[in-house]
Amino acid sequence: MPSIFREESIALAILRLIEVEKSVIEGAGAVGLAAVIEGLLPELKNKKVVIALCGGNIDTTILGRAIERGLAVDGRLVRFVVTVSDRPGGIAELAKLLSSNGASIKDMFHERAWLKSDVFSVQVKVVAETRDQEHADEIHTVLKANYKQVAWGPRYF
Structure with a gap:
């Protein structure tokens, strides 16, 4: 049953x-x-x-x-994919943005080979800890305001 x-x-x-x-x-x-x-x-x-x-x-x-x-x-562990600049500091800027907004990066992985955009971009997959669902929603909003391509949630991994 x-x-x-x-x-x-x-x-x-x-x-x-x-x-x-x-x-x-x-x-x-x-x-x-x-x-x-x-x-x-x-x-x-x-x-x-x-x-x-x-x-x-x-x-x-x-x-x-x-x-x-x-x-x-509970919205306290989130995952998302963001396309950032592949120039020096691009991933560091993402990490700084998350940190300055109170999120803690638990895991981060980037890949270039399967990205369909320009060669100056990199796709970064992130698992981050947040305080609660409201904080997770705030992080999502901040990411969308700073990056053109943000895929939020488990279906993008």
């Missing part, structure tokens, strides 16, 4: 439990909170609710993946 929960909601539930409750709960034990996050229990809205949390038997590798996925769902 397929799960009615999205993996993203379970990951976000695990992340929230770690951050707010300081509790490490495996995915199966976090589905109660995931159901609330997913909005599957509208009858509980504005009511005091107790959610049973169980199962701390989560593999550390899976925990790391769940945390990263939860951060991405």
Whole structure:
């Protein structure tokens, strides 16, 4: 039987439990909170609710993946592709722009070979950490204001 929960909601539930409750709960034990996050229990809205949390038997590798996925769902881990000048300092300017706007670069990769624009450009793929979804939206706006080609989101990797 397929799960009615999205993996993203379970990951976000695990992340929230770690951050707010300081509790490490495996995915199966976090589905109660995931159901609330997913909005599957509208009858509980504005009511005091107790959610049973169980199962701390989560593999550390899976925990790391769940945390990263939860951060991405929460808008605190973003990825995008920007086309910048391939002249000296082009990538450094992008890094400075992100830093000056409060984003932390987690990963950066650039490639030239498959770019369809001029030979003086380079495509930079970035994974960055932000404070929240609002901050991620601000970073997206700043990038669009400074660069002609910005592809935002996971489908561009």
